[in-house]
Amino acid sequence: MQTPLPPARLPGTDPEIAIADASLAYGAHRVLDGLSLSVAAGEIYALLGGNGAGKSTTLSALLGFVRVDGGSVRVGGIDPAADPDAARRRIAYLPENVALYEHLSAVENADYLLALSGTPRSRGDITDALTAAGLQDRAFDQRLGGFSKGMRQKVAIAVALLREVPVLLLDEPTSGLDPRATADFNALLHAVRARGTAVLMVTHDLLSAADVADRIGFLERGRIVDEVAAEGEARFDVRALHDRFSGTGAA
Numbered sequence: 001m002q003t004p005l006p007p008a009r010l011p012g013t014d015p016e017i018a019i020a021d022a023s024l025a026y027g028a029h030r031v032l033d034g035l036s037l038s039v040a041a042g043e044i045y046a047l048l049g050g051n052g053a054g055k056s057t058t059l060s061a062l063l064g065f066v067r068v069d070g071g072s073v074r075v076g077g078i079d080p081a082a083d084p085d086a087a088r089r090r091i092a093y094l095p096e097n098v099a100l101y102e103h104l105s106a107v108e109n110a111d112y113l114l115a116l117s118g119t120p121r122s123r124g125d126i127t128d129a130l131t132a133a134g135l136q137d138r139a140f141d142q143r144l145g146g147f148s149k150g151m152r153q154k155v156a157i158a159v160a161l162l163r164e165v166p167v168l169l170l171d172e173p174t175s176g177l178d179p180r181a182t183a184d185f186n187a188l189l190h191a192v193r194a195r196g197t198a199v200l201m202v203t204h205d206l207l208s209a210a211d212v213a214d215r216i217g218f219l220e221r222g223r224i225v226d227e228v229a230a231e232g233e234a235r236f237d238v239r240a241l242h243d244r245f246s247g248t249g250a251a
């Protein structure tokens with residue numbers, strides 16, 4: 001039986017991602033310490049921070065791999081630690097290096113992953129989504145073995161689009177991408193946002209964050225110490241952002 005798609009949410013309703021005063025310690029090491037952030041449908045939030053600031057731990061909490069010991073974490077109103085399956089049905093997660101099946105083609109990977117997630121789709125739907133994600137036709141039936149990181153991300157985003165999940169989590173999506181691939185990826189994120197997806201991206205890349213994000217939060221020692229929102233056409237002044245965050249480990 002096909003797993004029902006999560007209900008769509010209208011922009012302006014409760015945020016898809018809501019973290020409130022969350023804390024988490026590994027033994028005596030406090031990694032999240034009063035973290036609060038929210039991401040609405042149709043919004044891209046870039047979470048910047050230096051090494052060890054707690055960015056990946058935040059994603060792990062949203063995916064239900066770790067449980068916060070104070071505060072709350074919600075994905076579409078669901079506590080991922082209490083019901084990880086329900087939370088993960090709402091989420092597409094792209095780790096820094098997207099894991100796909102090397103011996104399968106792009107279409108076969110999408111076909112298999114969609115079947116696994118209970119949302120099987122036709123070849124036509126899959127090739128349409130791969131095209132929308134910017135993959136060249138000639139790559140559709142090639143094995144993943146020779147794909148670049150950018151091409152792998154396109155396959156993973158196509159799967160996410162076809163799953164119609166309301167939340168996209170990205171871990172360092174532009175690290176290791178050349179400027180052209182970064183620009184392609186950023187354009188793709190704009191398209192994902194236009195579909196009403198809530199996107200949380202953790203990154204060291206201030207330039208890419210400034211290019212795509214609606215809000216940028218700077219994470220330091222497990223809490224947001226500064227947050228800025230894009231303003232009109234000018235979006236962000238990258239130099240001002242750099243000056244604001246310099247000395248804190250960003251960029």
Ligand SMILES: Nc1ncnc2c1ncn2[C@@H]1O[C@H](COP(=O)(O)OP(=O)(O)OP(=O)(O)O)[C@@H](O)[C@H]1O
Nearest residue numbers: 026027029031049050051052053054055056057058
């Ligand atoms: N399973 C774990 N057990 C113990 N300590 C951990 C565990 N996972 C992460 N940590 C520690 O928690 C801190 C935050 O790690 P996290 O991976 O969330 O940081 P990050 O901001 O993603 O860093 P980076 O940019 O280097 O990936 C680090 O000091 C890390 O060593």
